[in-house]
Structure formats: structure tokens, C-alpha cells
Amino acid sequence: MTLEINYGGERTEHVRPFKIAKYPVTWGQFRAFERASDGLREDRWWRDISYDRRWNDDSDEKDNHPVITVSWHHAVAFCCWLTYRFRTTGVIDQTSVVRLPTEWEWFQAATGGDPRNSYPWGSGSDARNANSKHSKLGRTIAVGMYPNGASAAGILDMVGNVDEWCLNNGDDPFDVTGAIPAVCGGSWDSDLTHGLHLLRGTQSLGSPSGLIGFRICLISGVWQN
Structure with missing residues (x-):
């Protein structure tokens, strides 16, 4: 399938088949990586082994909340570790890889590939469908708490709770x-009024944030990046 991204001019990108996690990675899942004997401290998972890989595990954060205060490096390392674990246990084959979604894959999952969809649930901002500034909760909540905010593919929390x-x-x-x-x-902490295409930004890859987490996707084949 193809996906059009209007960014400095219209471009069309072929989106390879992929699977994406139903929820963002949680504190419980990332803690498993941090505590594993072959986990966070292993050099092999890090693109830049000089990067400070320390992670602040906030004991007040519940296991079912989306993990935050992880840098892009932490997220990529988690994906590399999970790829290894899944391959060695036979969950995936040796040509498949777990990684972060690209932006066009993320939008494909969020909109179902329909450019008319301003939100995962279709069109129209609805504060009842996501944990946002309009919810006035002032923090993250457990993943999956807004089932009405699901995308056409059943993917949850694509809007609100944490940036990804x-x-x-x-x-x-x-x-x-x-x-x-x-x-x-x-x-x-985001305003949902104007739709998905304004709910994007950038962040230095080495700068964790209390507003940013991540989710994983699975790619079959040799294109891994």
C-alpha cells in the first residue's frame, strides 16, 4: 500500500507490511529490560556505546502505565534486545526485526491509511477518546483506558497519554x-483540537522527556534500518 505524507511538498511512500503494538511500551515491560542480565547494560544493544544509558526507574510509576523518561537511544536498545529475545525463543524468524515505527508507519496505523481521518477514530476532536489536556488528569494513566479512541485496526493510545x-x-x-x-x-499535556498532523514534533535523540514514550513494530524481511 502507499501512504501520502504532506511535508514540505507531497511525497508518496510505499509502506511495507508491518505489525505494530496495540499499546505503548509500559514501565513493567521496560523494567524487564533494565533488570535482565542481558538487558540495558549490554553494549551490543546500543548504536552509540558511549551514550549514558542510565535510566531513572521511578518507583511511583505503575507497571501498566506507558514508560516515560526514556531517550530514543533507550527505545532503540529495547527493540534490539527484544529482537534477540524473540529470535532465540522462536517467536519470530531470523529475518524479522522489532524496531521503532517510522513516521509513515505510525500514521498508517493511526489513520488506517485514510487521509480523511484526522484522528484514529475518524474525524472530529473528542476529549472522551484520549488522555489529553482536555481530560484535566495532568499525568499519564494506564494504557488502553480509552477504547473508543482505537484506530480502525484496533490500535489504542495513538493520541494522548504520551508522545511516541x-x-x-x-x-x-x-x-x-x-x-x-x-x-x-x-x-x-497536548491540545487535540487540530488533529494528528499537528500532534507531531521533534526531540533530541539523547534527551528523555516526561511526556515521551514509545511503541514497537515488527517487520518481516531484511529491511531493518
């Missing part, structure tokens, strides 16, 4: 070097 790291450079959706990665979806 993408694989690609935010200045160019077609550059997957991750120099200044895109973040998409908005957080609990």
Missing part, C-alpha cells in the same frame, strides 16, 4: 538516521 518516538528524522520523514527523531501522537 519514531525511527526517522523529524525534519524528513524519509530519513531514518534518527538525527533529530520525530515524536508523534501528543501527550496528556
Whole structure:
């Protein structure tokens, strides 16, 4: 299928088949990576082994809330570790990879590939469908608490709760070097009024934020980036 991204001029990108997680990665899931003997401290999961990989595990955060205060480096390392774990246990084959979604994959999952959809649930801002500034909760909540905000594919929390790291450079959706990665979806502190295409931004890949988490996708084949 193809997806049109209007960013500095219209461009059309072929979206390869992929699977994307129903929810963002949670504190409980990231804690498993941090505590594993072959987890966060292993050099092999890090693109830049000089990066400070320390992570602040906030004990007040519940296991079922989306993980935050993780840099892009942390998110990529988690994906590399999970790829290894899934391959060695036979969950996926040796040509498949877990990674961050690119921005066009993220939008494909969020809109169902229909450019008329301003939100995962279709058109029209609705504060009842996402944890946003309009909800006035002032923090993250457990994943999956807004079932009416699901996309056509049943993907939840694509809007609100936490912004999500993408694989690609935010200045160019077609550059997957991750120099200044895109973040998409908005957080609990975001205004949902104007739709998905304004719920995006960029963040330095080495700068964790209390508003940013991530979700994973699965790609079959050799195109891994």
C-alpha cells in the first residue's frame, strides 16, 4: 500500500507490511529490560556505546502505565534486545526485526491509511477518546483506558497519554538516521483540537522527556534500518 505524507511538498511512500503494538511500551515491560542480565547494560544493544544509558526507574510509576523518561537511544536498545529475545525463543524468524515505527508507519496505523481521518477514530476532536489536556488528569494513566479512541485496526493510545518516538528524522520523514527523531501522537499535556498532523514534533535523540514514550513494530524481511 502507499501512504501520502504532506511535508514540505507531497511525497508518496510505499509502506511495507508491518505489525505494530496495540499499546505503548509500559514501565513493567521496560523494567524487564533494565533488570535482565542481558538487558540495558549490554553494549551490543546500543548504536552509540558511549551514550549514558542510565535510566531513572521511578518507583511511583505503575507497571501498566506507558514508560516515560526514556531517550530514543533507550527505545532503540529495547527493540534490539527484544529482537534477540524473540529470535532465540522462536517467536519470530531470523529475518524479522522489532524496531521503532517510522513516521509513515505510525500514521498508517493511526489513520488506517485514510487521509480523511484526522484522528484514529475518524474525524472530529473528542476529549472522551484520549488522555489529553482536555481530560484535566495532568499525568499519564494506564494504557488502553480509552477504547473508543482505537484506530480502525484496533490500535489504542495513538493520541494522548504520551508522545511516541519514531525511527526517522523529524525534519524528513524519509530519513531514518534518527538525527533529530520525530515524536508523534501528543501527550496528556497536548491540545487535540487540530488533529494528528499537528500532534507531531521533534526531540533530541539523547534527551528523555516526561511526556515521551514509545511503541514497537515488527517487520518481516531484511529491511531493518
